[in-house]
Amino acid sequence: MDSWRNRVFCEDALEGLARLPGESIDLLIADPPYGLGKDYGNDSDKLDAGPYLDWMTRWVDLALPKLKRRGSLYIFLTWRHSPEVFVMLKQRMTMLNEIIWDRRVPSMGGSTRKYSSVHDTIGFFAKARDYHFDLDAVRVPYDAATKKARSRSIFVGAKWLEMGYNPKDVWSVSRLHREHRERADHPTQKPLEIIERMIKASCPPGGVVLDPFMGSGTTAVAARLLGRDFTGFEMNPDYCRLIDERLKALAAAAPGTGSAADAATCESEQDQ
Numbered sequence: 100m101d102s103w104r105n106r107v108f109c110e111d112a113l114e115g116l117a118r119l120p121g122e123s124i125d126l127l128i129a130d131p132p133y134g135l136g137k138d139y140g141n142d143s144d145k146l147d148a149g150p151y152l153d154w155m156t157r158w159v160d161l162a163l164p165k166l167k168r169r170g171s172l173y174i175f176l177t178w179r180h181s182p183e184v185f186v187m188l189k190q191r192m193t194m195l196n197e198i199i200w201d202r203r204v205p206s207m208g209g210s211t212r213k214y215s216s217v218h219d220t221i222g223f224f225a226k227a228r229d230y231h232f233d234l235d236a237v238r239v240p241y242d243a244a245t246k247k248a249r250s251r252s253i254f255v256g257a258k259w260l261e262m263g264y265n266p267k268d269v270w271s272v273s274r275l276h277r278e279h280r281e282r283a284d285h286p287t288q289k290p291l292e293i294i295e296r297m298i299k300a301s302c303p304p305g306g307v308v309l310d311p312f313m314g315s316g317t318t319a320v321a322a323r324l325l326g327r328d329f330t331g332f333e334m335n336p337d338y339c340r341l342i343d344e345r346l347k348a349l350a351a352a353a354p355g356t357g358s359a360a361d362a363a364t365c366e367s368e369q370d371q
């Protein structure tokens with residue numbers, strides 16, 4: 100087993116990425132700081148627009164050579180910087196979708212001089228035309244009412260009715276509020292449902308997912324739950340401990356999924 104598989108390295112991604120072998124990654128899921136000034140226990144989210152784009156470009160240029168030819172990238176952003184980041188990525192990859200994550204924010208208060216922003220923007224990009232995409236793995240089942248409405252004889256036995264419909268580019272998934280059962284101690288933890296959909300569609304079983312900005316380790320957990328491997332980086336040692344805890348809890352709850360949790364999963368730079 101490669102020493103970087105099923106490990107999250109507690110270090111700056113821009114240093115760690117260089118160590119990964121070329122064309123070894125099936126799927127890149129990146130949830131970088133959005134450039135909005137959030138406190139991740141470091142200054143990573145405090146760059147102005149120009150330096151932010153420079154930094155994005157630097158890690159993208161380190162990460163893309165690690166992607167296999169049929170690999171793809173999902174990147175979480177907001178409207179503030181997605182236009183310029185998408186332009187930069189379109190010079191390197193093919194853009195497939197702009198996915199809107201509707202965070203299902205309840206209608207209370209909000210902006211008074213403009214519209215309240217309640218979505219994140221996710222860019223979906225591929226390296227090559229024949230990128231891996233398993234549509235059947237992410238079809239959305241029809242609800243009972245729709246199935247009933249399609250009960251006329253011409254629809255009986257229709258494969259598409261049983262298999263579900265093709266997912267659309269607006270994903271309505273509740274953000275993880277404080278009491279949510281998945282919630283760990285990280286300010287911008289993403290829901291497993293979203294990351295799982297990306298992995299099912301875009302990483303073959305047994306493949307490897309790279310997340311350069313692991314945060315609470317959602318990508319690592321989702322990968323293990325779905326029988327994929329992971330690798331990645333997180334710069335804040337407290338979050339590295341959190342990732343370890345999440346993977347250990349997963350291994351205890353579902354033996355076999357968290358094989359990585361038996362070993363150290365979040366290693367400091369000095370340990371290597």
Ligand SMILES: C[S@@+](CC[C@H](N)C(=O)[O-])C[C@H]1O[C@@H](n2cnc3c(N)ncnc32)[C@H](O)[C@@H]1O
Pocket residue numbers: 110111112113130131132133139141143285287288289290311312313314315316317318332333334335338
């Ligand atoms: C938006 S959060 C990721 C949240 C994650 N997707 C989750 O579900 O928990 C971004 C994370 O990137 C980390 N980070 C920022 N710059 C980094 C860098 N250069 N290398 C590694 N991690 C970094 C931050 O500490 C923060 O935890």
